[in-house]
Amino acid sequence: MRYIIIGAGAVGGSIGGRLAEAGRDVVLVARGAHLEALQRDGLRLLTPDSDLRLPVTAVSGPRELGELRRDDVLILCVKSQDTANVLNQWALAPVAGGGTAAELLPVVCAQNGVENERTALRLFQNVYGLCVWLPSVHLEPGVVAANCTPQSGILTVGRYPDGIDDVIKQIGHDLAESRFDAPVVDDVMRWKYGKLLNNLDNAFEAVSDLSSDEELAERLIETGREEGIRALNAAGIPFVGAAERHAVQGDRMRFTEIPGAPRGGGSSWQSLARGTGSIETDYLSGEISLIGRMRGIPTPVNALMQRLSARFAAEGRAPGSLPIEELAQMVRDVQDSAN
Template sequence: MRYIIIGAGAVGGTIGGRLAESGRDVVLVARGAHLETLRRDGLRLLTPDSDLYSPPTPRLPIPAVAGPRELGELRRDDVLVLCVKSQDTAGVLNQWAQAPVAGGGTAAELLPVVCAQNGVENERTALRLFQNVYGLCVWLPSVHLEPGVVAANCTPQSGILTVGRYPDGVDDVIKQIGHDLGESRFDAPVVDDVMRWKYGKLLSNLGNAVEAVGDVAADDDLAERLIEACRQEGIRVLNAAGIPFVGSAERQAVQGDRMDFVEIAAVPRGGGSSWQSLARGTGSIETDYLSGEISLIGRTHGVPTPVNALMQRLSAVFAAEGRAPGSLALTELAALVEQAQESVS
């Protein structure tokens, strides 16, 4: 298999870098200064292990392209691994769907697409175009703030990447993908209910918006209470909708001691994926597919979601106005949350 990593940021760069280190055939897809640096210098993948050594970690000479046209005909053993933010999924998939495959046919008809993304809408979006869609639940603390560089903070495994066919099931393709990831410093359980894992991850990602807009370092306890308010709304919504999800105890049992978070001195981790979007000034943020997903399901089933709706709105304002991550006083955010809750009580 050749892995085409579409979106070689924090998650995609780590997955692609680890696969390349284990001898797999990899192509990275990126844009802007990141693409230019990857083409010129290769990828520098920082990990807790590599951070211990001098000289610095050598760069990985992985081929990098801007899109399908640069690759010409795709190979029949290609795997498209989608690692872009959810707000970019539809546009990116449209670019790749009609790409020709050697021997006849298109990517949408013949190639597997693996959604290695937060949220639960990407697989459904992909299935509108692609015949063979797979989900990947991402537990992979990582950072991408500098062109050509990504950092993965966990050891001994870089992450846990639970995979399965969408909407459910297991086949030989996903078994091989799980095997390759398992030989590349990941745990990659192959399951027949991958969306149950992704809905569980969605609940954890509801804290992303709090971290992105609020000064969470000011008061750990208050920050945790605000995040828990988002999560409890999410649990009520999923239960009302009858959507199964993996709880924190089941996830912790799988994780065990496989992923110990370690700070990497060369690349301090300021926050998660939404925080990093604001830090890079991308102008967009994925909260519509995290907090907004809970709001959507809540409205569908008549369950109020004032806290997640608030966090969705605040995140959109921060992204549109280019505000710095964490620049809202936590006490002010807490007051806004309280007002939102009181408005539906």
């Protein structure tokens, strides 16, 4: 298999780098200064145990590859707001021997949120989910850092909407030989809905400095998660709970700071730090808002966090710049209004 990593940022760069280190055939897809650095110098992958320089092929899109190979695997690592546009770029790419990527190639959604697989299935015949537990950072062109050891992450994989086949077994095997735990499951979306609940803290972390009052921060985050649990339960959507996740994770993913590569925050925080102008929380807090509205379950805190994070992205505000006391008052106000 050749792995084409579409979106070689923190998660994509870490997955692609570890696969390349293990001897797999890898292509990284990136843009701008990051692409230029990858093409010029290769990928620099920082981990708690190593500083690697990997000479990986890097392109901006399918045209630079010509005909795709029949053993290609597309691993989608872009933010959810970019999924539809990116998939449209790849769907009609020709595959050697006839046919298109959408008809013949597997696409693996290695992304937060739960909408990407459904979006992919509109175009692609063979879609797989990948639940990402991979603390990592990309803030500098050509460089990504994966912060956990001894395994870089846990990447739970399965066919979408459910099931297991030989393709995902092989993908899981290759990931497992690349410093990841990669359980192959027949209910991957149950894992991704569980991750969605954890990702509800992304918006809080993006807009406010949670370290300034960790006890208050945890209370605020819990209000969002409680809304999420109520919404998922009302919709009858199964999800993996914290106890089950911790049992799987064990001590195989120990977060470690990497000198010279501080991880200021998660993916949404990093979007604000890089000034990308967009943020993924429409598909995180916004997903809970959507499910709640469809089921008549109030989700005022998640709706607030969705609005706030979108405003931060649009206005180019620095991550964490809203004082946590102000955020707490805003949360109380929307809760009072909903009661």
